[in-house]
Amino acid sequence: MRNKAGSYRAWLSSITMRLTMNIHPASASFANNIKQKSFIFNIASCCGASVHLVFIFLFVYIEQDFLAWFNIASVLLWLSTLYFNKCQQHAISASIMCGEIIAHAFLATKLLGADAGFQYYLWPMALLIVAVPVLPTVSSALLGITNMIAFGVFSVLFSQPIPGLAPHYFGLYIFNTIFASVPFIIIAAIARCLFENQFLKISQLAEHDELTKLYNRRFAQRLLQYYFSRARCGTKTFCIALVDVDNFKKINDELGHDMGDEALIKISHYLSNSLREKDICCRWGGEEFLFVFPNTQIEMIHKRLEEICQKMPKDVNIDQWHTPISCSFGLIQVQEEETLKEAFKRVDCLLYQAKNNGRYQVASDHIQDSTRCEEALI
Ligand SMILES: Nc1nc2c(ncn2[C@@H]2O[C@H](COP(=O)(O)OP(=O)(O)OP(=O)(O)O)[C@@H](O)[C@H]2O)c(=O)[nH]1
Missing domain, CATH: 1.20.120 (Four Helix Bundle (Hemerythrin (Met), subunit A))
Incomplete structure (x- = not known):
């Protein structure tokens, strides 16, 4: 009974607060x-x-x-x-x-x-x-x-x-x-x-990353849920790729965080501009990006990623930085009945493998088999 009265009071006070609320001058939309x-x-x-x-x-x-x-x-x-x-x-x-x-x-x-x-x-x-x-x-x-x-x-x-x-x-x-x-x-x-x-x-x-202006992780998660629910119906196949910039810490350490930010912006432009219009590039976090390729078979995407990966050191140039900039890629085709968690485990594992094999490459379950990859994680 007391609980009911308490929750009623909380509900009432939250309604009152909302009704009497004014926009604070510190608000960005003010x-x-x-x-x-x-x-x-x-x-x-x-x-x-x-x-x-x-x-x-x-x-x-x-x-x-x-x-x-x-x-x-x-x-x-x-x-x-x-x-x-x-x-x-x-x-x-x-x-x-x-x-x-x-x-x-x-x-x-x-x-x-x-x-x-x-x-x-x-x-x-x-x-x-x-x-x-x-x-x-x-x-x-x-x-x-x-x-x-x-x-x-x-x-x-x-x-x-x-x-x-x-x-x-x-x-x-x-x-x-x-x-x-x-x-x-x-x-x-x-x-x-x-x-x-x-x-x-x-x-x-709410959906874009402040620094790179790409879609952010929140948006990416919603997007993935959508594509996973479609894939579960068995009609639409799609691929996802996790992309991680190689040795990015060195740029930050040697040029400073601001130049690191500049580099991230250039890298994000290069990556997003390299994709087709229907593919989606999101900033997954830090120096990591997520690609979603709707209605696509992995063979074609693998070739495309190889190309993006190869061209990157030539196409991305950062002032005062003479070491080639590259990325490592993990790529999977999402399987029917696979959960988001399972798919991410696979793609993360392939990215880890690409890093372990010397970076600047694409590891995909089209070529590698994921059992070997899981072994690499142990
Ligand atoms: N400037 C800047 N740096 C960031 C940002 N987000 C993450 N980083 C940096 O990215 C670096 C990631 O370092 P690591 O995880 O060691 O990876 P890495 O140096 O790229 O090495 P590998 O991934 O193994 O090739 C860290 O130094 C982070 O501080 C950002 O928004 N801006």
């Missing part, structure tokens, strides 16, 4: 976020100020002087939000916009009736406040709900048409529904684009 918020809010400020400017003429035309004067103040308020956007005070901007929209919807529906449709502006405002993270999640959700409650209340409270306005209702309704729905769609589309963009950037960061 600068990017600020730019995107400013972009959306500047669009909102400009749209808001322009629509309210049009309202002034509209209210003069239908002889609603009080609303026309009110809208002069509204235009100034919306323009003032541009200043707050510039100062990165988006929460203040959002509060001003929200307050103005609620007050405007209240006055316009009270004086002109809900049939004029001025309450529809509460919808895009609710979307803006909830979709763009300028306020903590709880506060923005509460403001969004407030907008929706206001929409319902105004629609019901002021549902009686105002007798003198009957000829204007159709025009006002069309005008308001268009001018309220266009920002709604624009905000939703921008939020979607930004979300997709961020997601892409985060995936790039």
Whole structure:
């Protein structure tokens, strides 16, 4: 019972933490976020100020002087939000916009009736406040709900048409529904684009190695799981190769770690550029790389790797380093029913054998047999 209450409290506190969480200024995405918020809010400020400017003429035309004067103040308020956007005070901007929209919807529906449709502006405002993270999640959700409650209340409270306005209702309704729905769609589309963009950037960061820009080990593991599950169905054969730079420690020791990094970048470029488009090159860790060759037979890949291996000392040149740069390769064709662990044991074993036999060569189960290789490990 106590355990249940404890886990409930932990769940509640984790939810509360998430809901009230703000982006920390030290976060890498902070600068990017600020730019995107400013972009959306500047669009909102400009749209808001322009629509309210049009309202002034509209209210003069239908002889609603009080609303026309009110809208002069509204235009100034919306323009003032541009200043707050510039100062990165988006929460203040959002509060001003929200307050103005609620007050405007209240006055316009009270004086002109809900049939004029001025309450529809509460919808895009609710979307803006909830979709763009300028306020903590709880506060923005509460403001969004407030907008929706206001929409319902105004629609019901002021549902009686105002007798003198009957000829204007159709025009006002069309005008308001268009001018309220266009920002709604624009905000939703921008939020979607930004979300997709961020997601892409985060995936790039999560799947790529910082130094070489190749796919990293996390990605490689997911990729292998995918190919192993396909291979288990018996239709698709694939090969994997483990590649290790020979005597890399010497480069680090003699030229320093920074030059070692430079060398790793050049080696990774050479290796990845030597593969076909459908093959995948990942940095497995340190000076080790993993190749995945989908839907391929080992005979062909073996020849290809021999070529890559042979050409490497000529094609990879590092300043101040006159010893030829080379790699050793272990290559296997993954067998049906073989597990990832078993396949890695085999390929690792072949790489070990290539190293043991003098480096700068390809050891493959197409030529070597893996029993001999396992013996070499003992
Ligand atoms: N500069 C740099 N060095 C790295 C990086 N990752 C691993 N290393 C270095 O790579 C070297 C690997 O050394 P070893 O495992 O002894 O292998 P090796 O010298 O290449 O010798 P063999 O593999 O036996 O041919 C170590 O000196 C690591 O510090 C990196 O990201 N940058």
